[in-house]
Amino acid sequence: xxxRGRSALIGALLLLSLRGxxxxxxxxxxxxxxxxxxxxxxxxxxxxxxxxxxVQRLSDGxxxxxxxxxxxLAPASVTKVVTSAAVLSxxxxxxxxxxxxxxxxxxxxxxxxxxxxxxxxxxPFIVSEKLWQLAADIKNLGIREVSGDLVxxxxxxxxxxxxxxxxxxxxxxSNAYDAPVSAFAVNFNTFAVAIxxxxxxxxxxxxxxxxxxxxxxxxxxxxxxxxxxxxxxxQVTRRVSGKDERLQxxxxxxxxxxxxxxxxxxxxxxxxSGEYLRAFLKNAGVIVAGGVRAGLKPKEAxxxxxxxxxxxxxxxxxxxxxxxxxxxxxxxxxxxAAYPIKxxxxxxxxxxxxNGVQVLRDFLGKDVGITSNFVLENGSGLATENRLSARQVVxxxxxxxxxxxxxxxxxxxxxxxxxxxxxxxxxGKGDAVELKGLIRAKTGTLTEPIAVSAIAGYFRHPKxxxxxxxxxxxGKDGSxxxxxxxxxxxxxxxxxxxxxxx
Numbered sequence: 001x002x003x004r005g006r007s008a009l010i011g012a013l014l015l016l017s018l019r020g021x022x023x024x025x026x027x028x029x030x031x032x033x034x035x036x037x038x039x040x041x042x043x044x045x046x047x048x049x050x051x052x053x054x055v056q057r058l059s060d061g062x063x064x065x066x067x068x069x070x071x072x073l074a075p076a077s078v079t080k081v082v083t084s085a086a087v088l089s090x091x092x093x094x095x096x097x098x099x100x101x102x103x104x105x106x107x108x109x110x111x112x113x114x115x116x117x118x119x120x121x122x123x124p125f126i127v128s129e130k131l132w133q134l135a136a137d138i139k140n141l142g143i144r145e146v147s148g149d150l151v152x153x154x155x156x157x158x159x160x161x162x163x164x165x166x167x168x169x170x171x172x173x174s175n176a177y178d179a180p181v182s183a184f185a186v187n188f189n190t191f192a193v194a195i196x197x198x199x200x201x202x203x204x205x206x207x208x209x210x211x212x213x214x215x216x217x218x219x220x221x222x223x224x225x226x227x228x229x230x231x232x233x234x235q236v237t238r239r240v241s242g243k244d245e246r247l248q249x250x251x252x253x254x255x256x257x258x259x260x261x262x263x264x265x266x267x268x269x270x271x272x273s274g275e276y277l278r279a280f281l282k283n284a285g286v287i288v289a290g291g292v293r294a295g296l297k298p299k300e301a302x303x304x305x306x307x308x309x310x311x312x313x314x315x316x317x318x319x320x321x322x323x324x325x326x327x328x329x330x331x332x333x334x335x336x337a338a339y340p341i342k343x344x345x346x347x348x349x350x351x352x353x354x355n356g357v358q359v360l361r362d363f364l365g366k367d368v369g370i371t372s373n374f375v376l377e378n379g380s381g382l383a384t385e386n387r388l389s390a391r392q393v394v395x396x397x398x399x400x401x402x403x404x405x406x407x408x409x410x411x412x413x414x415x416x417x418x419x420x421x422x423x424x425x426x427x428g429k430g431d432a433v434e435l436k437g438l439i440r441a442k443t444g445t446l447t448e449p450i451a452v453s454a455i456a457g458y459f460r461h462p463k464x465x466x467x468x469x470x471x472x473x474x475g476k477d478g479s480x481x482x483x484x485x486x487x488x489x490x491x492x493x494x495x496x497x498x499x500x501x502x
Contacts, residue, residue, distance in 0.1 A: 034501035035065060041494055042067065048479050049487075052390035052472040055498055057464045058401050064464060064502045069394075072374065072387040073472040076444030077323045077422075078454040079381030081393060084316045084413060085400050086363040087331050091338065093316075093409040097123030097309035099184065101134070102301035105148065115148035116288065116304075117297045118277065120183025122156055122337060122351060123309040124330035125318060127187055128211055128280075134307045135280040141305065146281075149290035150274040153297045156183040157333050158352040161269060163378055170267065172239040177325045177382065179265035181333060183351070186276040188326040189266045191217065193236050193247055196259040197225040207249050210261060212279035216271055220248045230254040240267040270294045313409040320413040320442055321421035325380040332356035332379035353378065364392070368399045381444055384452065390470040393456045397468035401458070414440040414457050417495075431500070432492040435459075439495060441469075445484055451475035453487035461499060469498065 042051060054069040056062065063069075099121045105114020161180035162170065179189035192210040205223040218241075223234060234251040245267050253260070266272035274292030281288055309315075319327040336355025360379055364370045375387035400410045415421030418428060418436030422443045427435050441457025456470035471491050475481035 034497075038065060038494060038497045038501060039067070041490065041497060048476060048482055050474045050476060053470070053494075054390040054394045055467060055469045055502065056394050056398065057461075058398060058458075058466045058468055059464075061398070062464075064461075064467065065498065066390075069391045070372065070389045071472075072389050073454075073474045074384040074446065074450070074452050075381055075386055075388045075393065075454050075456075075472055076384075076446045076452040077325075077381040078393060078442050078444035078456045078470070078472070079376075079379060079386050079388070080320055080323065080328050081396055081442050081456055082360055082364065082376070082388075083328050083331060083379040084320055085396050085406075085410060086360050086367075087312060087335065088316060088400075088406040088410055089363065089367065089403070090335060090359065091312055093311065093313040093406060095312040097121045097125075099123055099126070099307040099309065101138075101304045101307065102297055103146075103304050104298055104301050107143075110142055110144040112143060112146045112148070114146075115151045115290070116146045117151040117153060117295070117301055118184050118273075119153045119297050120156055120185075121309075122183050122330060122334035123307075124185065124188070124324075124327040124334075125310050125315045126185060126307070130307060130309065131186055131276060131280045132283075134305075135277075135284040135286065137305055138281065139284040139286050143286055145286065146288045147290070150278060150288055150292045151295040151297075152184055152270045152274050152292065153295060154183040154270065155296055156337055156351050157181065158350050160353060163329065163353055163382075170240075172237060173265045173267075174235065174237045176263040176265055179326050180269045181326065181329045182269040182273070183333075184273050185269060185326070185330070186273045188263075188324065189269050189272065190263045190326075191238065191245075191247060191266060191272070193219070193249065193262045193264065194259055195223065195234060195236075195249060195253065195262060197253045197255050197257050199225075199255070201225055201227045201255055205249070205253055209247075212283060214272070214275040214279055216244050216275060218244050218246045220246055223249045223251050223253065226252045226254050228255040228257075232257055232260075234260065234262065236262045236264055238264040238267065245272070313413070316409065317413040321415045323422050323443065325382050328380035329353070329378070332360065335359040364396070368395055370395055381446075384446060384450065388472070390456075390472050393470040393472070394468050397456065397458065397470070401466065401468065411440055411458065414442055416440055426488060427492050429489065429492065430496075432496045435496060435499060438499075444472075447481075447484060450477060451481040451484055451487070453484050453491065455491050455495075459495070459499065461502065464502065467498075469495070471495075 052071040053067040055065040102117040103112045194208045194210040196206045203225045207221045232253045237248045239246045333351035337351030339359045377385040415423040416437045417439040439459040444454035446452035454472045461467045
């Protein structure tokens with residue numbers, strides 16, 4: 001099916017050549033005209049772009065195409081290839097987080113005469129569904145009232161709950177990815193704001209917290225409903241004001257437009273997670289009389305039950321398919337807690353970014369066998385400090401393909417071209433449409449301080465069989481930056497060429 005577009009593809013590449021594009025040298029097996037055509041396609045952005053590219057056959061490690069494959073570049077969220085590979089390898093695909101819930105004082109009939117204490121396990125995937133089940137289980141134990149506080153014990157992780165890339169989101173944010181990282185977190189430490197038009201133009205839009213109102217979270221709504229079919233323009237900003245978190249909703253949405261859910265990071269992770277739990281308990285008919293506070297589990301506390309999370313294979317799918325930065329950083333901290341650095345200043349068992357990133361570095365060096373230099377400062381790729389080469393990324397992909405105990409889950413965690421996640425809207429033009437669902441890959445994108453667009457993963461080639469590939473593209477400092485959308489379109493064409501021409 002792939003060869004149908006070969007003539008059209010070659011014609012397009014020859015047209016690029018006639019427009020004066022310079023062919024870049026290819027170090028593929030035979031430097032064929034096909035490889036030269038791919039080189040011309042990769043030359044579209046000229047000297048404004050640094051590129052590192054490698055395509056490798058997995059059966060024997062043969063290099064099918066490469067360009068500056070050892071050049072260290074910012075991988076953006078392709079970093080999550082390393083994070084997910086390390087987590088699956090170190091903790092296993094069926095590893096399951098268990099978050100214990102304790103109580104202090106005594107149980108008397110349907111009351112707990114004391115506090116309810118949640119000890120965070122580092123589970124990054126405690127979503128509304130899980131919290132609903134936890135509240136139902138507590139109700140089913142016969143409990144109807146807690147006289148004391150909700151105490152959140154986040155001591156598994158150290159106190160650094162935001163890395164450098166998130167510091168600006170402490171007091172206010174218009175993003176979901178500015179969320180703090182904590183051992184007990186609900187809905188990725190974000191608020192969900194449901195916004196829907198009212199029945200008539202000129203009226204205020206309908207705004208609610210989803211799924212329940214939360215104490216200490218104030219909605220400020222200045223958004224208006226406009227005429228049907230009008231352009232939708234909504235802005236939601238989270239600000240911390242005293243003890244309250246204020247979600248300010250502005251803009252417009254047309255009559256009859258579908259409801260939209262907007263996600264924003266929380267400012268206070270202890271308060272937010274505790275109030276989420278209180279709201280779910282209330283909905284289940286369990287009242288907590290006290291407040292929410294941080295604290296350590298007292299030694300004399302009694303275990304009430306455990307909240308069992310999803311298996312790691314589902315968590316890693318959420319990480320890679322939707323490129324969830326919170327999951328990445330929480331898993332890095334959890335790795336740090338599971339494998340603390342010997343002689344570290346951190347307390348034994350304490351999860352920290354420093355410990356977790358060192359586990360990732362050790363995985364690359366000791367497990368994958370990478371001996372060349374690299375720079376790894378975080379597990380999400382949210383900033384440009386990380387530096388990896390296309391060769392190193394493909395080494396990780398090849399390593400995972402050799403390990404049957406983790407490879408099926410790793411492969412399934414990657415979004416499919418044109419189908420889901422970060423690749424859902426790609427591969428929709430020209431010959432690339434034929435590749436929908438046929439490539440599994442992790443993407444990476446940054447727009448500042450330089451443009452970064454990257455993609456790495458696997459496809460089955462009609463001649464070469466299973467292939468691993470990586471394309472890393474960085475704009476250059478001090479130059480005008482290429483548009484990320486243009487880089488993505490180019491990558492789609494290049495991957496189509498890889499499939500058809502190599």
